Amino acid sequence: MPAGGRPTVRSRRLGAALKRYRQAAKLDQLEAAEVLGVDPARVSRIESGLVTARILEIRVLLTAYGVDDPEVRDKLEDLAKRSKHRGWWLEHAAHLRPDYLDHISLEDDATYIRVWAQALVPGLLQTPAYAEAVITASPSYVAPERVGQMVKVRAARQAKIEEGGAAYTAIIWEPVVIHPLVRAEIHREQLEQILEVGQRKNVTVQVLPLSAGTLAGEISAFASFSFDEAAMVEAVTLENLRGTSILEAPEDLAAYTLAFDQLRSVALTPDASAQLIRRALQRSKDDAS
Numbered sequence: 001m002p003a004g005g006r007p008t009v010r011s012r013r014l015g016a017a018l019k020r021y022r023q024a025a026k027l028d029q030l031e032a033a034e035v036l037g038v039d040p041a042r043v044s045r046i047e048s049g050l051v052t053a054r055i056l057e058i059r060v061l062l063t064a065y066g067v068d069d070p071e072v073r074d075k076l077e078d079l080a081k082r083s084k085h086r087g088w089w090l091e092h093a094a095h096l097r098p099d100y101l102d103h104i105s106l107e108d109d110a111t112y113i114r115v116w117a118q119a120l121v122p123g124l125l126q127t128p129a130y131a132e133a134v135i136t137a138s139p140s141y142v143a144p145e146r147v148g149q150m151v152k153v154r155a156a157r158q159a160k161i162e163e164g165g166a167a168y169t170a171i172i173w174e175p176v177v178i179h180p181l182v183r184a185e186i187h188r189e190q191l192e193q194i195l196e197v198g199q200r201k202n203v204t205v206q207v208l209p210l211s212a213g214t215l216a217g218e219i220s221a222f223a224s225f226s227f228d229e230a231a232m233v234e235a236v237t238l239e240n241l242r243g244t245s246i247l248e249a250p251e252d253l254a255a256y257t258l259a260f261d262q263l264r265s266v267a268l269t270p271d272a273s274a275q276l277i278r279r280a281l282q283r284s285k286d287d288a289s
Contacts, residue, residue, distance in 0.1 A: 010083035012049030112226035206267035
């Protein structure tokens with residue numbers, strides 16, 4: 001079984017990949033089961049992510065599917081190994097929604113993370129005070145004793161970009177920068193944090209200006225993830241009142257890849273974005289003096 005006794009993002013990604021290669025080879029699940037010498041139900045459970053394929057099963061299936069590329073084979077074997085790995089976030093499983101744990105798993109695996117932030121500063125850039133203010137104000141009630149735990153988890157997620165484990169690009173709508181939704185001192189600290197993190201080599205922060213028109217209102221906030229050296233989007237997450245939705249269908253990934261490219265094409269350059277953030281920070285300081 002995948003770690004935690006439920007389908008995980010990793011086991012689902014592995015199963016979906018094996019399904020794609022099986023279909024490309026024009027084999028059905030019964031034929032794949034015959035190759036393995038197992039009941040067809042096992043192939044179904046592997047492809048749905050309910051169980052993780054053994055390394056030997058992966059090798060046999062990929063050979064039957066005509067997949068000889070060593071990089072592909074190594075990638076899927078590694079995914080199988082990691083699907084059973086107990087990530088640090090599972091220590092907090094009792095306090096977090098399963099869909100949020102899936103989002104963290106995607107972050108942990110990603111080599112490229114791209115975020116469009118329409119209303120709030122992205123989680124990987126949030127200060128503890130900003131995170132606490134946002135969590136406390138959430139329309140979904142969070143018990144006071146859980147707030148601190150969730151702030152710690154959000155801070156732990158930031159290690160991914162702090163350690164250079166992924167290339168991170170955030171596009172933030174201008175109102176998020178110039179109109180504080182939290183106390184002014186928390187907002188100023190948050191702007192300083194964005195400027196500091198934005199100087200890292202693996203981090204790019206851009207501001208989408210109000211002059212971009214209706215585009216910001218047409219594209220809701222999302223995050224996209226890539227898992228290889230190539231920057232091809234392989235998963236997208238959307239936040240809503242009921243939790244986090246994960247999109248993995250090719251047509252969805254293509255749509256959000258195009259959307260991010262559209263946002264980036266009209267966003268300010270990183271340098272111009274930093275200048276805008278500095279001006280907003282200075283105005284806030286001036287107002288406080």
